[in-house]
Amino acid sequence: MQLRPELLPPSIPAARLAELAAAITAIEDRLERGEDATALIEAFNADTDNDYDEHDFLSYHSSQSLEEFAYEAAWPSFPKVPDITRDELVEIAERIVAVDPDTDFYVHLFETNTVRPAAVSVFHHPPEHLNDASVTELVDFILSYRPIAL
Known part of the structure; x- marks a missing residue:
């Protein structure tokens, strides 16, 4: 069965993935230095419509790569499709x-x-x-x- 476009993984431009990966790295670096990253995390969440916290940026390595984390962050956060069959x-x-x-x-x-x-x-x-x-x-x-x- 063919799925309609809104049920398929989004196509995310490489430039957007690189931008998100750079933001993730900046947040991670700041946290690893013991510095406050609250503003960066809030900006990242506002940009991606997600609700990540410090733990997410410090622990993603245990289950995914930086590229996978960036790709996940770029997805629609709650892809609710009201008329899904x-x-x-x-x-x-x-x-x-x-x-x-x-x-x-x-x-x-x-x-x-x-x-x-x-x-x-x-x-x-x-x-x-x-x-x-x-x-x-x-x-x-x-x-x-x-x-x-x-």
Whole structure:
């Protein structure tokens, strides 16, 4: 299935990625020197519509490269698609399970467009009664979740 453009990873110009990588490095350098980076972090978050904190800039190396962090920062922070369909969620889930090169984006997109907490974890650790379920059945299970109003 072809996904519509708003469900695909954004194309980010190399110049924008370089600009974000330079900002990340400047923040990281300042923090490593023990200096205050609050203004730089606030400017970075305003520019990228994210909510990163000092810890994010000091610990990203443990899970991703500088380029990957810059790419992630350039994504839409909450890519909510109000008219997303079940079939589109199934296709996104198929890409997650297949470990598509853009899996991280698809995980972000799937989690943002479903209400079940940690929805993607169902693909890796399904409930016992769904151990042999298809991706479509797992998506239906995820979509059946209804939060409890307190």
